[in-house]
Amino acid sequence: MTIKISPSLMCMNLMEIKQQLAVLNTRADFLHVDIMDGHYVKNITLSPFFIEQIRPHTPLMIDVHLMVEEPTDFIAAVAKAGADYICPHAETINKDAFRVINQIRTLNKKVGIVLNPATPVSFIHHYIHLLDKITVMTVDPGYAGQPFIAEMVEKIAELKALKQQNGYKYLIEIDGSCNQKTYSTLLDAGAEVLIVGTSGLFNLDDNLETAWDSMSQNIKQAVRVLRESA
Template sequence: MARQISLDRKELLIAPSLLSADPLEMATSIASLKGQHDWLHVDVMDGHFVPNLSYGPALVKALRKRYPQEILDVHLMVEPPEAFIESFLDSDPDFLTVHVEATAHLHRVLGRIRERGVRPGVVLNPGTPVESLFPVLHMVDVVLVMSVNPGFGGQSFLREVMSKVTDLCRFRAVHNLSFLVEVDGGLGPSNVLEVAQGGADVVVMGSAVFGTEDPGKTLEEIRKKIAGDS
């Protein structure tokens, strides 16, 4: 089913991370957002590329069946991604992002994702130079800049990665590209405005949303902060 996805960068998009949702009450957690989100972010960890295990293609497939109109943003923290992508592509995500550090065959992986009709994305760890992405930026619809070292939720934001966001925005403008710049890790009400003003198009937030008493109200307040209404 075709889903409308905006790449025009007119306003900040918010993608709550289901890694911080209640795994036994996933539907309740999503309902608690009260429609204040734009995408749903699904973190997939293999216990090898990152030191943790999390969701697999069965969850993505179940989400797609239950929420046919949601934008599912699936972030693969797996190595090598080429061993995993087919099962996730069968689950009908909207975005499937893979780490530049996880494969020697990044062009091939991104090309396969596009070939299957899913929007490809590439992810950059905090310690990886942004220049490593330049050869593939023409192939992707989203670049995910990690602002924590991936593997666990609830970490502190690494402000130094914002220079990478600046570089990506500059590269995009110079080369007339249209990928979105997404930032993930340690984001919440205290720093989301800084990240938005720094050039991010999409922000991923986990515990800062699902860890609050009213996630929907939290998102509403964050949107007001971004808009300058509070």
């Protein structure tokens, strides 16, 4: 079972950003950057400028989650800043989804789509084959530390089945409450990329190396449980 880990940088200690990036650079698979506009969600977090600042200091893929009402206002800027994946919410591109996907592709970036808890997989049916990654929100978007929405397990399993049946190449990513309590459930359903934030990584210990080791042990234990129950 191959599991990719994507730490959410909005949850890191920004006073120690260089030291924490140095730890993540040797351990993580992606770096997850949330950009919120204060309108699509009632919060404001990171920015294209933040991406530009960290890009020279990490070799990792930077995965940008656009929690914004108008993704086309941000796509060129985050691409120029150094993003590798650009991932708007499905609802925000419904009127021009193919144009937005083509814009991201033209910039030589990978295309992701984010599904809110109440948004069904059928919403992206006509362009699912064009996607490099699909992110399932297992909490409502906007804030860290929210409780897990168990109804999303069925959605993850649906994406796994569609991928297997049709030979789709997208990664199945989970955003929201990825931690010791949910790892087994998420991996069993078909999760391939786990976005870890406060509960999954950064709050496990003040020392990020120690926190990462704890997280790794929690994931290994979840995998063992799944193998023993198979």
